[in-house]
Amino acid sequence: MSATLLQSDDVTRALTRIAHEILEGNKGSSNLVLLGIPTRGVHLARRIAGILERIDGDTQIPVGSLDVTMYRDDLMSNPMRESALTQVPVDIDGKTVVLVDDVLYSGRTVRAALDALTDVGRPAIVRLAVLVDRGHRELPIRADYVGKNVPSARGERVNVRLSEIDGDDVVSVTSGGDA
Amino acid sequence: MRHLLSTHDLDRDNAISILDIAEDMASFGHRDVKKLPALRGKAVVNLFYEDSTRTRTSFEAAEKRLSADVINFSAKGSSVSKGESLKDTAQTLDAMGIDAVVIRHGSSGAPHLLAHSGWIDVPVINAGDGTHEHPTQALLDAFTMRKKIYGEDSRGKDLSGVRVCIVGDILHSRVARSNIWLLSTLGASVDIVAPITLLPHSIGAWPVRVWHSLDDALASGCDVVMMLRIQAERMTHAYFPNAREYGRFWGLTAQRYRRLNSETIIMHPGPMNRGLEISSEAADSPQSLILEQVSNGVFVRMSVLYSLLTGAKGQLA
Numbered sequence: 380m381s382a383t384l385l386q387s388d389d390v391t392r393a394l395t396r397i398a399h400e401i402l403e404g405n406k407g408s409s410n411l412v413l414l415g416i417p418t419r420g421v422h423l424a425r426r427i428a429g430i431l432e433r434i435d436g437d438t439q440i441p442v443g444s445l446d447v448t449m450y451r452d453d454l455m456s457n458p459m460r461e462s463a464l465t466q467v468p469v470d471i472d473g474k475t476v477v478l479v480d481d482v483l484y485s486g487r488t489v490r491a492a493l494d495a496l497t498d499v500g501r502p503a504i505v506r507l508a509v510l511v512d513r514g515h516r517e518l519p520i521r522a523d524y525v526g527k528n529v530p531s532a533r534g535e536r537v538n539v540r541l542s543e544i545d546g547d548d549v550v551s552v553t554s555g556g557d558a
Numbered sequence: 559m560r561h562l563l564s565t566h567d568l569d570r571d572n573a574i575s576i577l578d579i580a581e582d583m584a585s586f587g588h589r590d591v592k593k594l595p596a597l598r599g600k601a602v603v604n605l606f607y608e609d610s611t612r613t614r615t616s617f618e619a620a621e622k623r624l625s626a627d628v629i630n631f632s633a634k635g636s637s638v639s640k641g642e643s644l645k646d647t648a649q650t651l652d653a654m655g656i657d658a659v660v661i662r663h664g665s666s667g668a669p670h671l672l673a674h675s676g677w678i679d680v681p682v683i684n685a686g687d688g689t690h691e692h693p694t695q696a697l698l699d700a701f702t703m704r705k706k707i708y709g710e711d712s713r714g715k716d717l718s719g720v721r722v723c724i725v726g727d728i729l730h731s732r733v734a735r736s737n738i739w740l741l742s743t744l745g746a747s748v749d750i751v752a753p754i755t756l757l758p759h760s761i762g763a764w765p766v767r768v769w770h771s772l773d774d775a776l777a778s779g780c781d782v783v784m785m786l787r788i789q790a791e792r793m794t795h796a797y798f799p800n801a802r803e804y805g806r807f808w809g810l811t812a813q814r815y816r817r818l819n820s821e822t823i824i825m826h827p828g829p830m831n832r833g834l835e836i837s838s839e840a841a842d843s844p845q846s847l848i849l850e851q852v853s854n855g856v857f858v859r860m861s862v863l864y865s866l867l868t869g870a871k872g873q874l875a
Binding site (some may be wrong): 461466 | 575578579581583591594596864868
C-alpha cells in the first residue's frame with residue numbers, strides 16, 4: 380500500500396519555504412554554498428539554489444555534490460555500493476555550507492557527510508536541509524530546514540521521486556510487510 | 559565478483575562499474591586530503607615474486623589512499639629465497655590475518671591457484687602473472703581511452719567504435735592479452751601488429767585482426783596505438799635479428815609519429831625502451847597519454863580494491 384505525502388506543488392512550496400528560511404538564518408545569500416548528497420540531494424540543492432537566486436536577485440549560489448559512499452559505516456555489512464561524483468565548485472573554507480538530502484532517517488548518511496566535508500575544507504558553519512524527515516534517528520543529528528516531517532514506522536519506505544530523475548515530483552510512503 | 563584474476567571473465571557491467579567508480583576516485587585526486595576511509599582496518603598484502611616498481615607503487619598508493627594497512631612482501635630477501643612454496647607463504651600470511659592479496663608472479667596461473675586452492679579465503683588481485691594476464695593494466699588503459707574520448711561524460715560509456723592497434727611482442731605480453739579481452743568486451747575492435755615470431759600460435763582464436771606491417775596498420779587508421787615493451791628478460795630466442803632492425807620495422811619512430819593523424823592516441827604500459835619500440839618524439843608528444851596512464855592506474859586500482867573488499871561476504875552487488 381502506498382500513500383502520497385507530497386505532490387509536485389507541495390514539493391515546490393516546501394523547497395521555496397526552505398530557501399526563505401536559509402536566507403533568514405544566513406541574513407542574506409552571502410557566503411552560501413549548497414552541497415547536495417547524491418543522487419537526489421544534488422537535484423534538490425540545484426532547485427533550492429535556483430529559488431534563492433530568484434528571491435535574492437543577481438547573486439549566484441555555488442552548488443556542488445558531496446558523495447559520502449567512501450565514508451559510510453556500513454560498507455562491510457551491505458552489498459557493494461556504487462559511488463557517485465564529488466564536485467565542490469568553490470573553496471568552502473569560512474563559508475556557510477548547507478548540506479541537502481532528500482530523506483533524513485537514521486542520520487548515518489549525514490554523519491558520513493560531515494566526515495567527507497572535513498576532508499574538503501573547513502566551513503564556518505554547516506547546516507542541514509532535507510525534504511523529508513521521517514524520524515528514527517540513531518545518531519545525535521537534526522536538520523535545520525525540513526520540508527515535511529513524516530512520522531513513519533521503521534518497516535515503511537519513504538519514496539522520493541524527482542522529475543530530473545524519475546519524471547515527476549512525488550513523495551510517498553509504502554508500508555512494508557511487517558509494518 | 560570475488561577476485562580479479564583475468565579480464566576474460568569480466569562481463570561488460572562489471573567492467574563499466576569498475577571504470578565508473580574509478581571516475582569517482584579520480585574526483586578526489588586533486589584535493590589536499592586525498593585519503594578516503596573506506597578500507598580502514600583492512601590489511602592488504604602486496605605479494606610480488608617479480609620485480610616491479612610502477613605496479614607495486616601504484617597498488618601501494620591505491621591501498622593507502624583507501625586507508626588500508628599495506629604489507630609489502632617481495633620474494634627477494636624473503637623466505638621465498640630460502641625455498642618456501644607459494645602454499646606455505648600464503649598460509650603464513652593468512653595466519654597473520656589479512657584481508658586481500660595482490661599478487662605478481664612469474665608463472666602464469668599463480669593467482670588463479672592462490673584464489674582457488676583453499677589455502678586462503680580472501681580476495682586475490684592479479685597484478686601480472688607470467689605471460690597470462692595483467693587485468694588492472696587493461697582496466698587503466700580502457701579508463702584512459704574512455705576519459706580521453708568522452709571527458710566528463712565518461713560514466714556508463716563503453717568503447718564501441720574505437721579501433722585499438724596493439725603493436726609489438728604479443729607472444730609474451732600479459733598486457734596485450736588482458737587488453738584484447740577487455741577491449742572486446744567493451745565493444746572496441748582490436749588490431750594486432752607484430753612480427754610473426756612474436757605472435758602466439760593461438761592467435762587465430764582471438765577476436766583480433768592481425769597485421770604484419772606497422773606502416774600498413776597505421777595507414778588504415780588506428781584511434782589508439784598501444785606500443786608494447788620489448789621485454790629483454792623474455793628475449794631468450796632469436797625472435798628478431800637485432801634491436802635496430804626491430805625499431806626500424808616495428809617501432810613508433812619519429813617519422814611514423816609525424817604521419818599519424820593528430821587525433822590518434824599514443825599509449826605504452828611502461829617502462830619504455832626509448833629509441834627501440836617508441837621514439838622520444840612520440841612518447842613526449844601531446845598525443846601521448848603515457849603519464850595519464852600512470853595517474854589513472856592509482857584510481858582504477860582504488861576502484862578494484864573498493865569493489866572487491868567492501869560489501870558483506872557472499873552478497874554480490
